[in-house]
Amino acid sequence: MSHELLAIYFLWKREMIRFLRSKSRIIGSLAMPFFFLAILGTGLSGAMKLPGMNGNYLEFITPGILGMVLLFGSMFLGISVIIDRQFGFLKETLIAPVKRTTLVIGKTLGNSTAAVIQGILMLLLSVFLGVTIQLQDILFTILLMFLISSAFVCLGIAIASKLEDMHGFQLIMNFLMMPMFFLSGALFPLTSAPQIIQTIAYFDPMLYAVEALRFSLLGYSSMPILISVSILIAFFIATTFLAAYFFNRIES
Amino acid sequence: MAYAIETDNLTKKFSDLTAVDNVSLKVNEGEIFGLLGPNGAGKTTLISMLVTLKKPTSGTAKVNGFDIHKNPDGVRKSIGIIFQDPSLDEELTAFENLELHAAMYGISKAEREKRIIEVIETVELKDRLNTVVKTFSGGMRRRLEIARALLHYPKVLFLDEPTIGLDPQTRKHVWDYIKKLKEEHGITILLTTHYMDEADSLCDRIAIIDQGKVIVLDSGKALKDSLGGDTLKIETNQAEKLQNALKGMKGVKDTKILEGRLQLRVEFGEKKILEVVEAAKKNNIEILSVGLHKPTIDDVFLHYTGKTIREETLSGKDQMRMRRKAWGHKR
Numbered sequence A: 001m002s003h004e005l006l007a008i009y010f011l012w013k014r015e016m017i018r019f020l021r022s023k024s025r026i027i028g029s030l031a032m033p034f035f036f037l038a039i040l041g042t043g044l045s046g047a048m049k050l051p052g053m054n055g056n057y058l059e060f061i062t063p064g065i066l067g068m069v070l071l072f073g074s075m076f077l078g079i080s081v082i083i084d085r086q087f088g089f090l091k092e093t094l095i096a097p098v099k100r101t102t103l104v105i106g107k108t109l110g111n112s113t114a115a116v117i118q119g120i121l122m123l124l125l126s127v128f129l130g131v132t133i134q135l136q137d138i139l140f141t142i143l144l145m146f147l148i149s150s151a152f153v154c155l156g157i158a159i160a161s162k163l164e165d166m167h168g169f170q171l172i173m174n175f176l177m178m179p180m181f182f183l184s185g186a187l188f189p190l191t192s193a194p195q196i197i198q199t200i201a202y203f204d205p206m207l208y209a210v211e212a213l214r215f216s217l218l219g220y221s222s223m224p225i226l227i228s229v230s231i232l233i234a235f236f237i238a239t240t241f242l243a244a245y246f247f248n249r250i251e252s
Numbered sequence B: 001m002a003y004a005i006e007t008d009n010l011t012k013k014f015s016d017l018t019a020v021d022n023v024s025l026k027v028n029e030g031e032i033f034g035l036l037g038p039n040g041a042g043k044t045t046l047i048s049m050l051v052t053l054k055k056p057t058s059g060t061a062k063v064n065g066f067d068i069h070k071n072p073d074g075v076r077k078s079i080g081i082i083f084q085d086p087s088l089d090e091e092l093t094a095f096e097n098l099e100l101h102a103a104m105y106g107i108s109k110a111e112r113e114k115r116i117i118e119v120i121e122t123v124e125l126k127d128r129l130n131t132v133v134k135t136f137s138g139g140m141r142r143r144l145e146i147a148r149a150l151l152h153y154p155k156v157l158f159l160d161e162p163t164i165g166l167d168p169q170t171r172k173h174v175w176d177y178i179k180k181l182k183e184e185h186g187i188t189i190l191l192t193t194h195y196m197d198e199a200d201s202l203c204d205r206i207a208i209i210d211q212g213k214v215i216v217l218d219s220g221k222a223l224k225d226s227l228g229g230d231t232l233k234i235e236t237n238q239a240e241k242l243q244n245a246l247k248g249m250k251g252v253k254d255t256k257i258l259e260g261r262l263q264l265r266v267e268f269g270e271k272k273i274l275e276v277v278e279a280a281k282k283n284n285i286e287i288l289s290v291g292l293h294k295p296t297i298d299d300v301f302l303h304y305t306g307k308t309i310r311e312e313t314l315s316g317k318d319q320m321r322m323r324r325k326a327w328g329h330k331r
């Protein structure tokens, strides 16, 4: 195995070990989606019926909540570059005789795998809550989850490369992640929202993530799958470059 | 002779602060070279540039013959470093930390396991190999960092305060180990420390740096000699009379009376004591006691920088480090 590939594999492994050892973090990351589904989903299941919704409300929001798990999980893991910096481990990797890009790839693969596992756990949870998932294609769904996670991990890495400490995370959470989530059509069909919100939502990458997930889990979406997936791929390429660019410029 | 480290007007500026100021040093192969300096002198910044972690503002350097600008990968493969601050992944075991390091240095699987056992045995942590680092004491972490730095057989080892925060016993352990590295493997070692006595007994040469500049550079002995000999402190009831009697004596450089005691600056203090006692007898002066003070690196440091190196109380930076650790455990 080439030297850089070997490094990528072990960087991936490191993230997996850290993820699997932090049981409380895994449970914590599933708590919020659980409450969304269990309380919002089941509570409004009978009452909510909006244009653009097939099936019941609980079913409708399941892909959106999956999107939320991927978005929050990935961004948080990407931003964990800051924690690596605070614990000094970042320096150890920065002086290793491997390319910075290798470090970014290892980190992204490891963390998106972790986020996808969280996503799968959340889907199992939703089945347990009574959601009937009409899975179109398992492989496609998993690849899609990877695509979405990788893009957001990269976005997290890019942001973390510019932040000094975790204090900035609150800002990112409130001014970036929350709006992205609420504008994505995860909780209600955007067709029932005012025009201005619909227009802004077109700039929200989460919109395409939720659309594509809804198609792959429920078999319908308001946007052709080809379009949502193409835009997600473009978004992924853009964030990858951003992550590589900013991470390359870290001076620790 | 080839140099292990060679810097040429190396400079690093942080906006208007010059942390490292035109430093030109040559460190011989197989040498233990000490950097001494007060807090903020620029030691860590200098090392950061040599290990390719920070880019110099100007100037250049070669490490193990590789230029830090032109061949950073060559430099990286040649060096090992113990950072001043902790740099382990606390959530991994010792083995996992070492395994990741080995992989990043391109060490093959068979070789990897052999070397991990080898280095973990040298730092005597074999029984903790599969324990999560979070549970390690400060000394154990430091030893693990040393093991990790040696895993890829570096030619040059950088140790930035390797014994900070360790108890005296562990500290001694680390120093013995460093000596062994030099003697058995011929590794070149550049270290910073604020334990002066240890710097003195361990280093072949010492550079004192202050405000980013090298002030003096020599062997510990030469530095101490440069202060001009030993000090004799003589307790007597007739200090002035004795002072007059000794003023012209050969080898006595300086005399003064401090707190009723006569202080002489002399060469070869041990021998001089006898002559002084002799002279006092001749003049019928009674001597109550004689104290001999040999110059230490502390004195050298004080002489050249006008400061003592560091109070034993924690500096602000160290306290911050402690707090950060505390936060880490709560996480």
Ligand SMILES: Nc1ncnc2c1ncn2[C@@H]1O[C@H](COP(=O)(O)OP(=O)(O)OP(=O)(O)O)[C@@H](O)[C@H]1O
Pocket: B014, B017, B019, B037, B038, B039, B040, B041, B042, B043, B044, B045, B046, B084, B317
């Ligand atoms: N990233 C940075 N940005 C701005 N100033 C910095 C930075 N890193 C170091 N400095 C400053 O450069 C100077 C030298 O710092 P350095 O850490 O090299 O000192 P040191 O000799 O290692 O001190 P210590 O004994 O406390 O470890 C200090 O004044 C420090 O505040």
Ligand SMILES: [Mg+2]
Pocket: B043, B044, B045, B084, B160
């Ligand atoms: Mg320092």
